[in-house]
Amino acid sequence: MRKTAFVCMVVIISMLLPSTAFASYGYDYAAKFFIAPYTLKAANDAWAKLGLTYSSYYGDNFTKSTFLANAKYGNGVYALAHGSLSTRSIFDGTGTLVTNGKEITTADINTARASDWKKLVFIDACFSSNDDKMSRAWGIFTGDGSIHAYVGWNGCSSDNQQYCDYTMTFWSSVANKNTISYSMSEASRLSGVTNARGFGSLNWRY
């Protein structure tokens, strides 16, 4: 009787607490990204509204080692960063050049993720969706048979009002339980930005 009651209480408490751990990452590149406080908050608000926990790394806390150490935890990722076309990588803030070895490459991510399954990944960095190299690093690709999505940019993305509006609208719409595809259309419509591109499956909602 005592044991049953105790188990019941534990079940009730675990139902009250968020059941899925998410990780959300933001990166302001030593305060050079002006939209970071807005887009990171939008992502975090979305996780919270969906009843999911999140970890947020911002500014100096967003280092290559932190990012990679967290890559195998949680099933949602949002990262605002520089992106490179030549190496298909994102920069970690300690490096400014593609060639200095400070960037986080798709191979780094693939290794650090350690086969952990991700539900939704948005790499908010230039060229992150020119092809599926980055999405595959997160274990997401079109036709992989799993209900999950990767969103990135086909070409450049800017640190400006339009791209800020896109990202904020996207997260707001996802939080309101619209499908990923619908959220992308809503974000395009309100921001005027059209070079977002997804991989995986987009017709699902939280």
Next chain:
Amino acid sequence: MNVKRVFGKKRLLVLAVVLVLASVSLSVLIAEADEPYFLFKPTTKTPKVDKEAATNIAKQVFQKMRPGAVVEEIELTQKGSLVAPIWVARSGKKDYDKDEVEIDGATGKLIGLLSGTAMDNALASLQAKHPLLPEEEVLKRATARGKSFGIAVPDSKPTEATSYRQIDSEEEGTVQWMFKWARESRGYKYYNDWFLIIADGYKGEIIGSNKRYESVEPSTFAINVSKERALQLASTISAKNGFDVRPENAVLMIVNPNYRWTAENFVLDTVEARLAWVIDFKKTEEGHGSIWIDAATGEKLGGDETR
């Protein structure tokens, strides 16, 4: 049942602590989740167009999108830093992508829409292997459809026409077109004020539209600063950041100052607008951007750069 006897004092204490922590973390989550979002915030302002009138307008549009559709929810919002209230109405089944319209609370005019119905139709066209229409035909059909909804689609040629596929998938990735018309005042284009429609590439149905005319008109259109002087002023920013300015691409446009690269605080979502020299640059690494110099005063107004 004696609770103390069932659990024991220690366990009861642990449970109490856990419950308190759970309720605190939950309240933090709820408090954060209830914060209004940036683009549409609830407002208590009184619009000229009342709820009943807005509902009727929305209902007429919804029925054109999907016969038999009703207005399921309608709320009064404020968009960004704009002061005028906007009615946002939605129609659709629970757990399905909804049709949504935005109605100007002052005039009752339709200023935006997003159609879950049109998105579903586009997906059905893709799956049925419906052939793609040429750009001109998509625009023609979308314009006619938009006008039938009461959207003021411009008759002029769009300033931008982009075709894209949201997802890299032959099965799910519908082809969409975005047609964009830049807002103009006295012959100058606004950097970030525009009207757009998103249409599917198969039947030219409107998936979305938006009229983003949020800036106030510049207080002056005076051009006291020459292009050469503007380039000179911009060079302090470009030299410091390693930008490769492309003088041949410098144009006059109406911008919303954000004060990037200045001593002022960076600002977003402002309705303030100035006529400025928009000076294009290439970055040393990959990417590009622009520096904005006030055409009347030579003030550095900020700009943007790719990431």
